[in-house]
Amino acid sequence: MRKSHGPAFRKQLRPLIECAACRGKGVTQGISYELDCLACNASGWVCADTGAALPLEDLVPQLNMKLRNVTAELNRARHSQGGAHEQYEQNNRRGAGGSNYTGD
Numbered sequence: 001m002r003k004s005h006g007p008a009f010r011k012q013l014r015p016l017i018e019c020a021a022c023r024g025k026g027v028t029q030g031i032s033y034e035l036d037c038l039a040c041n042a043s044g045w046v047c048a049d050t051g052a053a054l055p056l057e058d059l060v061p062q063l064n065m066k067l068r069n070v071t072a073e074l075n076r077a078r079h080s081q082g083g084a085h086e087q088y089e090q091n092n093r094r095g096a097g098g099s100n101y102t103g104d
């Protein structure tokens with residue numbers, strides 16, 4: 001049974017920008033090892049409005065939305081490319097086979 005939790009549950013995609021402190025890597029170079037970047041909660045992203053790291057409970061769903069958008073975009077790009085190619089090959093095959101088919 002699912003219930004809507006109302007406005008409190010609504011998540012909005014917030015503009016994120018690359019963290020300037022770690023240049024989006026999420027880590028900074030320590031003396032002999034890499035440290036989690038504190039400026040962005042090691043995410044590599046900060047809020048575009050405030051320039052500050054989002055709290056983790058906000059950051060995770062924000063990154064999820066961002067990742068889903070990017071993944072969907074990638075799939076779309078891959079699909080439209082592959083789709084056009086397949087379509088062309090299918091038409092070609094059908095055209096050649098159709099005209100040469102004699103039936104015996």
Ligand SMILES: [Zn+2]
Pocket residue numbers: 019020021022023024025026027037038039040041042043044045
């Ligand atoms: Zn950072």
